[in-house]
Amino acid sequence: MRAKVGITAxxxxxxxxxxxxxxxxxxxxQPRGDEYADATVNDLWVxxxxxxLGFVALVIYAADVLRELASRGKHADV
Known part of the structure; x- marks a missing residue:
């Protein structure tokens, strides 16, 4: 359950x-063709x-899950 909440976040x-x-x-x-307003620049950066940040965290989480699954599979063969 905690994992689902974390992934959802x-x-x-x-x-x-x-x-x-x-x-x-x-x-x-942001009018088309105009110089970017300060609010637009802020929205783009933030x-x-x-x-x-969200993408990198999801990739790290997925890599960790795959590593754990691979580890479980390795131990199951023994």
């Missing part, structure tokens, strides 16, 4: 970061950092 962190990156353009507060 990481996925939400990743998706929230992606939303922050897309929001200035999806919502329309959203990119959150999305990257």
């Amino acid at each position: 990481l996925v939400l962190l990743f998706l929230g970061g992606l939303w922050l990156v897309a929001a200035p353009f999806a919502v329309g507060y 959203g990119g950092a959150l999305a990257a």
